[in-house]
Amino acid sequence: MMQDNTxxxxxxxxRRRITVDPITRLEGHGKIDIFLDDKGEVERALFQVPELRGxxxxxxxxxxxxxxxITSRICGVxxxxxxxxxxxxxxxxxxxxxPPTALLLRELIYNMFMLEDHALHVYILxxxxxxxxxxxxxxxxxxxxxxxxxxxxxxxxxxxxxRRLRECIAMLGGKVVHPVFGLPGGVARGLxxxxxxxxxxxxxxxxxxxRFTLQILRDIVLANDDYVALITGDTYTHRTYYMGxxxxxxxxxxxxxxxxxxxxxxxVYARFPAQxxxxxxxxHVEPWSYVKFCYLKPVxxxxxxxxxxxxxxxxxxxxxxxxxxxxATEEAQKACDEYFATLGQPVHxxxxxxxxxxxxxxxAAERIVELVHDPAITGSEIxxxxxxxxxxxxxxxxxxxxxxxxxxxxxxKGVLTKANLIVATQNNSARMAMSVEKAAKDLIHNGExxxxxxxxxxxxxxxxxxxxxxxxHALPGQMPLIVRLRGIDGAxxxxxxx
Amino acid sequence: MTGPNGRALVLAMGNDLLGDDAVGLHAARMLRCVAxxxxxxxxxxxxxxxLLEFMxxxxxxxxxxxxxxxxxxxxxxxxxxxxxxxxxxxxxxxxAGLPDLERLARQSGLHFPTHIxxxxxxxxxxxxxxxxxxxxxxxxxxxxxxxxxxxLISWNGVS
Numbered sequence: 068m069m070q071d072n073t074x075x076x077x078x079x080x081x082r083r084r085i086t087v088d089p090i091t092r093l094e095g096h097g098k099i100d101i102f103l104d105d106k107g108e109v110e111r112a113l114f115q116v117p118e119l120r121g122x123x124x125x126x127x128x129x130x131x132x133x134x135x136x137i138t139s140r141i142c143g144v145x146x147x148x149x150x151x152x153x154x155x156x157x158x159x160x161x162x163x164x165x166p167p168t169a170l171l172l173r174e175l176i177y178n179m180f181m182l183e184d185h186a187l188h189v190y191i192l193x194x195x196x197x198x199x200x201x202x203x204x205x206x207x208x209x210x211x212x213x214x215x216x217x218x219x220x221x222x223x224x225x226x227x228x229x230r231r232l233r234e235c236i237a238m239l240g241g242k243v244v245h246p247v248f249g250l251p252g253g254v255a256r257g258l259x260x261x262x263x264x265x266x267x268x269x270x271x272x273x274x275x276x277x278r279f280t281l282q283i284l285r286d287i288v289l290a291n292d293d294y295v296a297l298i299t300g301d302t303y304t305h306r307t308y309y310m311g312x313x314x315x316x317x318x319x320x321x322x323x324x325x326x327x328x329x330x331x332x333x334x335v336y337a338r339f340p341a342q343x344x345x346x347x348x349x350x351h352v353e354p355w356s357y358v359k360f361c362y363l364k365p366v367x368x369x370x371x372x373x374x375x376x377x378x379x380x381x382x383x384x385x386x387x388x389x390x391x392x393x394x395a396t397e398e399a400q401k402a403c404d405e406y407f408a409t410l411g412q413p414v415h416x417x418x419x420x421x422x423x424x425x426x427x428x429x430x431a432a433e434r435i436v437e438l439v440h441d442p443a444i445t446g447s448e449i450x451x452x453x454x455x456x457x458x459x460x461x462x463x464x465x466x467x468x469x470x471x472x473x474x475x476x477x478x479x480k481g482v483l484t485k486a487n488l489i490v491a492t493q494n495n496s497a498r499m500a501m502s503v504e505k506a507a508k509d510l511i512h513n514g515e516x517x518x519x520x521x522x523x524x525x526x527x528x529x530x531x532x533x534x535x536x537x538x539x540h541a542l543p544g545q546m547p548l549i550v551r552l553r554g555i556d557g558a559x560x561x562x563x564x565x
Numbered sequence: 566m567t568g569p570n571g572r573a574l575v576l577a578m579g580n581d582l583l584g585d586d587a588v589g590l591h592a593a594r595m596l597r598c599v600a601x602x603x604x605x606x607x608x609x610x611x612x613x614x615x616l617l618e619f620m621x622x623x624x625x626x627x628x629x630x631x632x633x634x635x636x637x638x639x640x641x642x643x644x645x646x647x648x649x650x651x652x653x654x655x656x657x658x659x660x661a662g663l664p665d666l667e668r669l670a671r672q673s674g675l676h677f678p679t680h681i682x683x684x685x686x687x688x689x690x691x692x693x694x695x696x697x698x699x700x701x702x703x704x705x706x707x708x709x710x711x712x713x714x715x716x717l718i719s720w721n722g723v724s
Contacts, residue, residue: 122694124694125582125694125695137582140580140581140582140610141580141582141694146610187614187615191613191614211665211668211669211672214669214672214673219672219673219674220673221673222669222672222673222675223673223674223675226614226617226618226621226669226673226675229618230618233618245610
């Protein structure tokens with residue numbers, strides 16, 4: 068419940084700044100500043116994130132081989148994505164191709180990570196919006212609400228499934244957060260034949276779990292007309308370019324392939340290897356944000372605008388499904404057909420990210436089953452030793468939150484002289500800023516701000532599953548939402564807290 | 566100890582690439598050498614619901630972390646209990662806290678620790694990537710370990 072702690076006179080309300088700031092005790096996270104004009108209409112909404120400084124300085128002078136460990140430690144949320152993108156950058160740096168078994172093992176670990184990470188978002192992070200419903204009271208918009216709606220067994224099942232997947236990841240790669248798995252040219256550890264039965268059992272459970280999740284989506288979300296109307300409503304819709312990784316048949320692939328980009332009509336705009344990313348991806352700087360806004364270099368930066376003339380693009384589940392021509396597995400393809408039949412193709416509705424995420428869970432689960440039944444998965448040849456003299460290496464994967472690029476340059480001994488990362492959320496930052504502003508403009512009128520309205524604005528960026536600090540952890544418990552209305556001189560006119 | 570597995574958990578949270586943010590991890594590494602045999606010391610860079618997976622099965626959990634209240638000197642050690650977080654409703658499911666973990670556990674029929682203590686050190690710098698602790702935090706580290714040990718000993722005494 069929001070509280071209005073101080074009163075403001077009508078004159079004071081003329082031009083106000085509203086700050087939506089989920090502050091943690093430890094570190095800042097995303098913050099939204101909403102500026103109102105003299106009529107109480109939204110003039111501009113700025114989505115800001117705190118800056119994490121010094122990564123490049125920290126990296127330069129270190130051996131490139133350390134990067135899969137270092138970069139996975141940056142982020143407690145998607146360590147496996149950083150670890151794998153970094154490992155692939157090392158393959159490229161030393162111009163070495165891992166043996167088939169190593170590639171299968173990497174893909175296995177990666178799909179297990181995608182499945183458990185997407186599960187966390189579907190049920191715990193986005194679920195309160197998507198499963199409980201956007202208009203539910205704040206007290207219900209949490210995981211307890213999800214369990215009430217989806218059934219008592221759900222919570223236990225989510226926790227158990229994630230734990231079992233993470234145990235498998237740990238069996239091969241050590242700790243989940245600090246994996247020691249990928250090496251240039253291969254992996255550090257193979258899958259023992261004795262462990263195969265366990266992996267197959269977890270794979271089967273994972274597939275059941277993904278099917279169960281799709282059913283929940285159908286029963287609770289898609290059966291609700293109001294919800295479908297919200298997803299397809301204009302508030303959350305943008306016509307932009309979409310980017311995602313695809314295999315040789317233009318099917319969704321999380322671990323490897325070419326980067327494919329489609330335009331707002333769904334026609335292919337570009338298809339390129341990750342090594343050419345600098346020909347396509349450029350970064351725009353705004354004075355109000357630490358984040359650099361990615362855009363398609365050949366199209367150009369045209370401000371925060373939609374359409375084929377604007378280089379703004381999107382990544383993450385919605386974008387991946389748009390950018391590919393098909394899913395890579397049978398059941399996921401069926402689910403994808405239903406998705407496009409309902410929403411059109413390409414899908415421009417931001418909130419459909421949740422649905423796309425469930426379809427991706429299914430693909431990850433099916434692919435895991437395929438991989439643990441591939442006879443080569445227990446092969447003993449797991450590394451090709453690198454021999455080339457290093458100069459430059461670029462690697463990319465599809466992180467749960469979208470395309471992730473790692474780019475290293477080194478001296479002839481493999482010591483880093485330059486490091487550049489483009490993280491998934493950065494690829495999405497321009498569209499995310501547009502989503503927040505559009506939601507604010509559609510939902511705030513005459514200066515009226517309520518708990519429900521702010522939640523609708525927060526929903527816009529939660530759909531992207533943004534991960535900003537790349538270092539998120541928090542002392543559990545105290546995360547108040549503080550909303551400040553400020554006058555032009557910066558003085559606080561009103562303060563809300565909950 | 567009365568926990569289902571008869572053991573106590575020290576859960577140290579932090580990012581060891583973010584300067585003072587890693588103070589809990591540093592403390593955990595020192596504590597591991599001196600902690601009683603029934604204590605498991607775990608370091609993690611994770612947050613939110615992932616922590617439930619660590620805490621599940623323990624009755625006594627001591628959390629070590631960094632904090633920035635800006636209300637006391639860096640190096641100060643603050644102690645919180647489970648009750649300090651009772652009344653809070655988190656605004657976004659991204660920032661799930663102890664009350665949410667407990668509710669999820671109870672709702673799902675999972676065991677949740679009955680004794681939770683939180684020791685957090687006020688820190689100075691955790692925005693720059695780096696592995697060094699600031700001087701005030703580094704010099705207070707031994708006190709952090711001592712306080713953690715006292716919590717563990719007090720639990721052992723009552724069990």
